[in-house]
Amino acid sequence: MTLRDYHLTLHDVADHQPEYLETIFSLANGHFGVRANDPISGNPITGTLINGFYETSPITYGEAGIGYAQQHQTILNLSDLRHIHVTTDSGHRFTSSERTVVDLDLTTGELTEQFVLQTQQGETITMGMKSVIGQRQTNFWAASYSFTAGNYTGGLLVSKSIAVPAEAESIPSVDPRKTRMAGLPICETQFVSRGLQRYHVKTRRTKQAVTIYLGMLDKTASLLQQPVDLSDGAAHKLEYEVYVGEIGEQNTIDPAAPFLANTVSALQDDSRQFWQDVWHRSEVTVGGNEELNLAIHYNIFQLNQAAGRDGRTNIAAKGLSGSGYEGHYFWDTEMYMLPYFIYTNQQMARQLLLYRYQTLPKARQRARALGVGQGALFAWRTINGEEASAYFPAGTAQYHIDADVAYAVGKYYEITRDIDFIEQCGFEMVLETANFWEAFGGWHQVGTENRFEFHTVTGPDEYTALVNNNYYTNRLAKHNFELVIYLAKEILKEDPHGLEKYGIGQGDLDVFENLAEHVYLPYSDDLQINEQDDSFLSKPRWPVDRSTPENFPLLLHYHPLTIYRYQIAKQADTLLADYLFPEDLSPEQLKREYRYYEGVTTHDSSLSRSIFSILAARMGDPEKAYGYFMDTAQMDLVNLQKNTADGLHLANLGGSWLALVAGFSGFYVQDEVVHFNNHLPKEITKLTYRMKIAASVLEIELTANDTNVTVISGPIPTYGVSVDGELISLVKVG
């Protein structure tokens, strides 16, 4: 590990556009996020996102229908906490600033910046800024600003407060990946003392409230008019701290002295300890490739920053780094981000699954609204658990989210053996999703074959909608049926009456077994590959003359009807199932399938390349795997999708970790054995990473010829560990 590997600076990023930098250097802690606005010239009324703090607005349809999602849910982009107002003592305001230094330390969570400020009259000074967000005390954020003379050497007046937003005009966008304007909340500000401002914000429709305090740690100082004298040539520091309350919390801190226990250095310690623990559990190092190391460290850092930790919140598609996709939670969590937490921080994984469990009552209601008489259907996109997808063909129709949640529960249990969680929450989710599939599907007799089929669904690939027997959906539903049987047996092992509270018995399990056996999985005899759905392979290919770069992403250039009628995929779909269930197909079929679907995939989704990387590694094509991985690893740092300004691509951050771990090191778990298979590409001479599985931290080290697994801390695990197909014995080091 080198210093360089853990410091992200201005030199490491694709461009220096303000909105892009705001996202990239955002700080967060699962509870709230602070975008790295320019503190002088940035937008003072936006920049802070609180996980789960959202407003609703009625969804207006051109033509509405029964059972349509009723309310938009939109995360609120609250006032920038970083903004500061500096004037000379003669009243010249520093209005422009140049960001000359940025250093985000991934080992401490500290963001160090430097700006050259200038007045319209040409006076300059230098402003340093250090900021940090609390990682265990997640209500706090602190910043110290230090001022040094430039060509201006006189006195300054510094003022800092939380700005109240004014009504802005809504600008509708046809880019579904952006957010929408939410109704402005009701805001009240109050100066509790000259050094302490209270800011209360309450949404008009959802009636959520949050109290934020901004204060100066120097009790004698003034928020609104603090003099600084630069004439001595020294650096003069002003320290501020912010308390962001819990949603709904009222006055839980003493407004007279909210920050007594929290000096900036205390918050720095808090943050440092948190990150030390993260790296201890989940460090990843690619030998000799500083740039790549930095990228993967950054991804893991942002994954941890984004994840809600309280069981009531989750990971938004853009985390807390931006308001793209309105701050909604998608299947991305379960299928792309949860694996990292399951294998490095089971407590966090449990909290994320708890969030879904809390939405189960709404998921039951949603199933009824969709005309399915039993079971539950989780919302495709949501904050509060209600469906917020305003375009159902690429939203609600993605029923696979049900099986994705079930799959994640199974993976969590597989490695934690956390039967309490299964009995309290997990089994109910798996059972209710299986119940959904049972009532949603239909039998279809073809010759002598009796198939259980799922019609009019949309798979992960949103460039194909409302099809029959989407392979991914069917395969995951089959797994959902199998999982309910497996978990039922696990419960019965603990307690022979353990199923009674769910009102099911052996007869129900037999029904699920029969369904699992008969779920139809479309296969092309002609091409000898699994078919994405019943009709995908019969569609014409996307025209060559529309395949030049300016046509992508297709969703921003073509009507859905145009896209849907071609054989073109936004992302891995059938291949995603192949990644999840490696035992399903022979190496030869995988190769055929990979070659075929790669030819019709645009990767317009940021969820695509990581899966292509993993499968290429498994197939023994490490060069291709490396290529896809590099795009994955650096997606936001190079602004590959060109919309990082709206927020980071969280699913891809998880995907880049998966590409290393599930791809290059061939990691997977099956039947209580943890497998590693060395698929290192020649560009990576050495890969070292850690996992925390049950109580043990493992370190895995791969070189071209060798794979070593050692126990770094905790007991020698009881599960088996296999390397390149052979079971090994673990030793404990250090």
Add this chain to the structure above:
Amino acid sequence: MTLRDYHLTLHDVADHQPEYLETIFSLANGHFGVRANDPISGNPITGTLINGFYETSPITYGEAGIGYAQQHQTILNLSDLRHIHVTTDSGHRFTSSERTVVDLDLTTGELTEQFVLQTQQGETITMGMKSVIGQRQTNFWAASYSFTAGNYTGGLLVSKSIAVPAEAESIPSVDPRKTRMAGLPICETQFVSRGLQRYHVKTRRTKQAVTIYLGMLDKTASLLQQPVDLSDGAAHKLEYEVYVGEIGEQNTIDPAAPFLANTVSALQDDSRQFWQDVWHRSEVTVGGNEELNLAIHYNIFQLNQAAGRDGRTNIAAKGLSGSGYEGHYFWDTEMYMLPYFIYTNQQMARQLLLYRYQTLPKARQRARALGVGQGALFAWRTINGEEASAYFPAGTAQYHIDADVAYAVGKYYEITRDIDFIEQCGFEMVLETANFWEAFGGWHQVGTENRFEFHTVTGPDEYTALVNNNYYTNRLAKHNFELVIYLAKEILKEDPHGLEKYGIGQGDLDVFENLAEHVYLPYSDDLQINEQDDSFLSKPRWPVDRSTPENFPLLLHYHPLTIYRYQIAKQADTLLADYLFPEDLSPEQLKREYRYYEGVTTHDSSLSRSIFSILAARMGDPEKAYGYFMDTAQMDLVNLQKNTADGLHLANLGGSWLALVAGFSGFYVQDEVVHFNNHLPKEITKLTYRMKIAASVLEIELTANDTNVTVISGPIPTYGVSVDGELISLVKVG
């Protein structure tokens, strides 16, 4: 013909709800329509619909996309022309009224009504009303009101004016069959003289303007304060006339004396002559069944009232009888209404096709927006030619409208041989739609078979959306290809250089021929029937426990995703193709297909039953045919769909005529021969009807054992006439 057959009275209709009566007794002339509002208690600010007079508003999507329709188009529901204000000379206002008599004379177009009016003080009088709309002088409507003493025998003050609408709150509906609130137009009223009011209405966004005059025919009388003295016991008549200008027309009548040439009786003559002509061309009489005769006469009457006659307007889904479906024109015109005009009034049929031709430039643009590089795609629902469908899966995806328009052009030409129209307009429409299909479809190799397929389309059955190879769509597209070849040959007969202006040659025709040959028509070997689409037959059947009456129409009770995943049809789809192309299938296959699709059709669409009736007649099941026909014939008179209040079901009106003519009398035209086949059900002992084909009016008379065709006026036609499969010679009678 009896008197009873041509008089619709209050006794003949399903209920006496005001909104229902307003629709049923509406008067119209293709230019404008006057709903039969209660003149005393009805809504004075709505009731008049001008064909093609509409306002736009931006379509708001929950989630918008590229190429989506941009603007709603909504026919404006203008001020009621019938409203009148009556008080006693002591100022007691007659506020309630009971409609005691209504008589709509279908031979004259005169509407005769009687009301008992009452004040809150209990004073009563009787008010008679006679109204008529100009059918050749289509700018005029006139009414005479006559007042007779009741328990009140004193003086009256009568006032009448055109009311200006005020802002009303918009109430969104999930029923897609209703209209929406359009933005209010700018209205100006002006009293040119005490007996003449000028009303100018201009839309804010579309900038359409119309001038309406309301005047008293008695030049000495006053619109706002006309005294009437009832003390003599006699009836006292006041006569009013209204001039509804053309859209965009400015001051084309002399405001000083607008009605000089138009006494009420002049307008009555105009109307009577028009209807005499209609019945001469298209009388239909079912021997001995007065109720049925009345229904079919009514349907024909309303078809004629609704149809735009100027080549710039068309027939709205609700005609001019109500604002349901926002006054939009659909494929209903070509496939359900145009046949009546083609076979009774070729001039009108030409005008309706001319409307489509005028929208061709917009249809070309729409094809480009849908990613199709050549040809034209007509708007699924529109007034001005631009797509106004805000839900594309059941709108724009119904590409079949292109082939429907082409089919109608072909049917028009078949019987008129109007080569001028083909050369000026028709061929261009057929060519551009064929061009569209060519670029829209794709080749698909299955084994040795090379199929030309159409993917991701919606057929006529909107309960199944975005499917591949919808049989109806493919069959009609095939016909579209064949038709362009046929019409090209017809043009070349006239002029060997006739195709040059279109830039096509024999090579292009060969391409179309090859496409026509290879268009894929899905067929189930298993069931030995044509398949509605590639996947329809593999879906589960609609659950029996959701098949009780309260679940219908399904679109008002279920999410589209629920409906789409079942094998359930809103209306005839594959069977509609069977009706259009009887030569396609054997009687046995037709029976299988009919039995099968009847079992999965809800008839939630008013376009369904007429087709089921026709095919049952052809299949030799006259009892079933009669059952469907009776629902068709009386659909609005019995309020079968329960939404006649929103307007008449115009397509069904056309369909009921088709059921008699194409069904019971087995009429169709093929290869310049007009065929009749006697399929009379036992309930109809005698069916007599007229057609005008080319210059000749034919009368066809069917009894159980006999079919006679005679020429009523015009020359003996040159085309062949076949009865029950044998060519006959026509004689002229009278």
